[in-house]
Amino acid sequence: MELRTERPAALPAAAILYIKGNVDGSNYQELIQQGRALYADGARQMVLELSECAYMSSSGLVALNALSKLLRGENLPNLEDGWAVLKTMDDARGMTGKPQIALVNPTTRVERVLELAGLKTMLPLYPDMASALAALA
Numbered sequence: 001m002e003l004r005t006e007r008p009a010a011l012p013a014a015a016i017l018y019i020k021g022n023v024d025g026s027n028y029q030e031l032i033q034q035g036r037a038l039y040a041d042g043a044r045q046m047v048l049e050l051s052e053c054a055y056m057s058s059s060g061l062v063a064l065n066a067l068s069k070l071l072r073g074e075n076l077p078n079l080e081d082g083w084a085v086l087k088t089m090d091d092a093r094g095m096t097g098k099p100q101i102a103l104v105n106p107t108t109r110v111e112r113v114l115e116l117a118g119l120k121t122m123l124p125l126y127p128d129m130a131s132a133l134a135a136l137a
Contacts, residue, residue, distance in 0.1 A: 011137060
């Protein structure tokens with residue numbers, strides 16, 4: 001997995017995280033650590049650009065959950081709890097208002113994983129960067 005970040009000038013509290021390659025058990029904690037670093041640098045909203053993310057395992061879903069909780073100011077779940085960690089996303093279903101995390105242009109394979117895990121309805125997906133940034137503004 002390769003990660004690249006960008007901070008849009010028009011949205012100083014936002015960060016864009018470009019994810020390339022596979023997000024799986026061997027590297028998902030790197031994604032969380034990058035999110036923590038961005039949060040420490042003032043990012044309170046994140047856009048994850050997924051057009052070059054070829055695969056996302058359940059560990060990648062755990063990372064998305066952790067980033068979502070981080071951006072809501074919640075404690076991160078114990079990453080050793082596996083699928084039980086994903087169940088903690090249920091509390092996000094009723095949340096309203098502007099999203100703190102947006103997913104942009106996921107590959108078909110990644111979008112299918114999100115759908116099967118029930119995250120597609122909880123984490124907003126956008127076809128392009130402009131629409132994701134507009135939703136965060």
